[in-house]
Amino acid sequence: MSKISRRKLITTGxxxxxxxxxxxxxxxxxxxxxLVPPDHGGIYGLGETLTYASQRLLTRHSLAREFSTSQxxxxxFPNEVEPPTDEFKRLQAGGFADWRFSISGMVARPASFSLxxxxxxxxxxxxxMLQCEEGWSYIAEWIGVPLSHVLDVVGVLPQAKYVVYFSIxxxxxxxxxxxxxxxxxxxxTYGMNGDKLPVGHGGPLRLRLPRQVGYxxxxxxxxxxxxxxxxxxxxxxxxxxxxxxxAWYAGI
Amino acid sequence: xxxxxxxxxxxxxxxxxxxxGASAASAVPAVPAVVPTKTMALRHSALVRVTHxxxxxxxxxxxxxxxxxxxxxxxxxxxxxxxxxxxxxxxxPIPASRNLxxxxxxFTLPDANGWGRYLHFQAAWVxxxxxxxxxxxxxxxxxxxxxxxxxxxxxxWRTFSTAIASHLRFERPSAAExxxxxxxxxxxxxxxIFVLFPLIIWTGLAMSPAFVSAVPAAVNVLGGQQSxxxxxxFVSLALVAFLLVHVGMVWLAxxxxxxxxxxxxxxxxxxxxxxxxxxxxxxNMERT
Numbered sequence: 001m002s003k004i005s006r007r008k009l010i011t012t013g014x015x016x017x018x019x020x021x022x023x024x025x026x027x028x029x030x031x032x033x034x035l036v037p038p039d040h041g042g043i044y045g046l047g048e049t050l051t052y053a054s055q056r057l058l059t060r061h062s063l064a065r066e067f068s069t070s071q072x073x074x075x076x077f078p079n080e081v082e083p084p085t086d087e088f089k090r091l092q093a094g095g096f097a098d099w100r101f102s103i104s105g106m107v108a109r110p111a112s113f114s115l116x117x118x119x120x121x122x123x124x125x126x127x128x129m130l131q132c133e134e135g136w137s138y139i140a141e142w143i144g145v146p147l148s149h150v151l152d153v154v155g156v157l158p159q160a161k162y163v164v165y166f167s168i169x170x171x172x173x174x175x176x177x178x179x180x181x182x183x184x185x186x187x188x189t190y191g192m193n194g195d196k197l198p199v200g201h202g203g204p205l206r207l208r209l210p211r212q213v214g215y216x217x218x219x220x221x222x223x224x225x226x227x228x229x230x231x232x233x234x235x236x237x238x239x240x241x242x243x244x245x246x247a248w249y250a251g252i
Numbered sequence: 253x254x255x256x257x258x259x260x261x262x263x264x265x266x267x268x269x270x271x272x273g274a275s276a277a278s279a280v281p282a283v284p285a286v287v288p289t290k291t292m293a294l295r296h297s298a299l300v301r302v303t304h305x306x307x308x309x310x311x312x313x314x315x316x317x318x319x320x321x322x323x324x325x326x327x328x329x330x331x332x333x334x335x336x337x338x339x340x341x342x343x344x345p346i347p348a349s350r351n352l353x354x355x356x357x358x359f360t361l362p363d364a365n366g367w368g369r370y371l372h373f374q375a376a377w378v379x380x381x382x383x384x385x386x387x388x389x390x391x392x393x394x395x396x397x398x399x400x401x402x403x404x405x406x407x408x409w410r411t412f413s414t415a416i417a418s419h420l421r422f423e424r425p426s427a428a429e430x431x432x433x434x435x436x437x438x439x440x441x442x443x444x445i446f447v448l449f450p451l452i453i454w455t456g457l458a459m460s461p462a463f464v465s466a467v468p469a470a471v472n473v474l475g476g477q478q479s480x481x482x483x484x485x486f487v488s489l490a491l492v493a494f495l496l497v498h499v500g501m502v503w504l505a506x507x508x509x510x511x512x513x514x515x516x517x518x519x520x521x522x523x524x525x526x527x528x529x530x531x532x533x534x535x536n537m538e539r540t
Contacts, residue, residue, distance in 0.1 A: 044367070047374025055462045062465040065472075067332070077335035080352055129333065131461055133365055134350055135325035135481060136335035211462045245366030251462025252373060 034161065034177060038230040038238030039248040052249040059251065060179050064210035067127045072193060073138035076130075078200030079214070082169050088220065091168075096204040101188070105164075105225035108155030115204055118188055121145040121153075126185055128210035130217065133250065140201075142208045143191030148182045151226075159228045162238070165207055166223040174216050174239035175230060175248070176209065185210050188221065212250040215241050295431070295519035300395070303386040304514055306378065311495070313375035318488060320368030323361055324349045328485060332476035341482060376456065383449060399433060400442055406435045425505050430519060437501075444494050448487055455484035 030036050035053035039045070084092065091099050102112040124146055131137045147163070156178075163181040166173040180186055187208040190197050197203035202219030209216050216239075230238045238248040296304075326344035327334070334340065336353060347357035349364065390396040405411075415436045425434070433441065457463045458471040458480035474480045502510045513519040 044370035044374050047377050048370065050377045051373050055460075059462045059466045062462075064461060064465045065468050071332065073333050073335075073338070075335070075337035077337050129461070129477065131459075131477065132325075132335075133321075133369060134353075135321070136327070137333045137477060138335055139333050211465050213461065245370075247366075247370055247373075252460040 034179075037248050038162075038175070038236065039242040044247075048247055048249065051247075051252055055249070055251050056177075056179060059211065061183075062211075064126075064128050064185050067129070067139050069127065069141070071139050072127060072141055076138040076140050076193075076201065077136060078198070079132065081200055081219070084199075085168060085170070088168050092199070099204050099222075101205055101221060101223070103150070103154045103224050103226070105227050106157040106160045107151075107226050108157065109153075111154050113150070115190060118145055118150070118190060118205070121149055123191075124187065125191075126187065126208070126210065128185065128208075130210070130214055132214040133246070141193050142187055142189045143194075143197075144187035144189035144208060146184055147186045147188055147207070148184065150188060151181065156226055160226045161228045162226070162230060164225050164227060164230075164233055164239075165218055165221060166225075167218050168220040168222045171240055172218060172220075173233075174207075174218050174241060175233070176212075176216065180209060180211065183209075183211070213252075215246065216250045291521045292518040293521050294517050295513040296517050297395070298517065299386070299389050299393075301514055301517055303382050306382045307386075310375040310379035310382065311491070313371055314379065315488070315492065317368040317372035317375065320349075320364040321372060322485070323347070324363065324365050325353055326355065327353065328482045329478035330475065330482060331478055334478045376453070380453065383445075387445070400438055400445075402435045402438045411435050422504060430505070430509065430513075440494070440497075444491070448491055448494070452484065452487045452491065455480045455487060459484065 027036075030049070030053055035049070035056055037048055037052040040049045096115055099115050100112050101115075101118065102110070104110045122145070123143055125141055125143050127139060127141045129137050129139045151163075160178055162175045162177055164173060164175040176186075185208075189202070189206045189208040190204060192198065192201055192203075197206060202217070202221075205221040206219050207217055207221055227233070230236050234240070235243050237243050241250070242248040322344070323346065326346050326348055327336070327340045328342050328344075329338065330341045343355075346355070347359060347361050348355045349361040351360045390400065412435065415434055419436065454470065455474065457467075458474050459477060464471040464477075471477055471480050474483060509519060
């Protein structure tokens, strides 16, 4: 009995020590390779970090499923749109001719683009699914310019880690890592199903991020900034969603 | 060593834990054997007990958070897509936590998707690690072979009909049955461990837009993302059904003794003689 206890004690002790050491090494490696999300603190930090880290390892370059034209949803659900601000109404009255999308932060050439300027970049289309965290979904053709192209134009600095993007709606902003920002399916979207992007779906400009659920696909995009840390933004959690209790990483 | 007639053939795995007064006796070799009045033996290994209760905790966390997520859109579809503007496969007759869902109710429930989703995925991670630890251990230590896989001879209609008939009569299981799982129990546990749990994880992952970007087959073979969601819901119902039957059977078999066995690991053998000599009368537990 006592022999077994001692053996058990030793093996349990070794396993615990190994576990702690392993956890320490894993944390270091995770931080080094950018596998720790900004909202890693708190009681749900463990699950959030495991989800983000494993999906980032598995999905860094994978492409969201694309569908055929016949699979485009006849009735895409626009979801709730906040009552437009006076500023939005003014821009809408002018046919969004004065809509500006600006880029600042860790870029070589900060810039501000009109919709026409964005449309002058080589357009791309994707037929992908938009999924809401509530559970509903639809498939649409999205027309826009890959964000990576625009980031190339402004020249992202090598220390960049996140792209933070803002809506014209107050307190509506999110962020993504560079893997998602430079992903070929991440679009600055201005068209949908062969037409302009309707206001209900985020027109005139929406960030399209098909590998993450709806709330990261911010509508009415006006501004983007490139940074190496989320610390200076709000509570440092990486967006309005994590500040409202929702996960920063929404690829699940 | 008290004899215990193995109810389930002559498998030895369970009897390896049979208790005896031997250790008490060997400690005082000159004195005649002191036999405790109540003898306990190890029914469930520490691994089984710890993984069982972690799984229980995770299951409740997943059930509550899953319910919270479902109420934000209590409509189900088949195929790739579905939303408030498209026909449903079926709807749950409950109010929703989001005001745009047409439920027929004039009020909305509080929104809990933020912590609901955080908790759901965290509990899923803990459950997956616990499940892997359990599955690998029972493969290696023989628990699967000895205590979960039914004997070939028991895979006959006669054994099945006898077992089903006794269950249908709500017969209290015999004392011997406390030491080994019957054939229906074995098949049910195997089904839950190796079919329902893998299915719930698969259908869950099939809803993740990022996961399926890396493994598109995970959702394609299920018939689409909304099909995966609907299947996830049905598999969770099957797991809840298992939980209800499981707790019901524990109740029928003797709630106190079964709970004690799953918490402390010990089960009363009820075979010790009533020699109250000496001062060691009481319970004596021996574990290998």
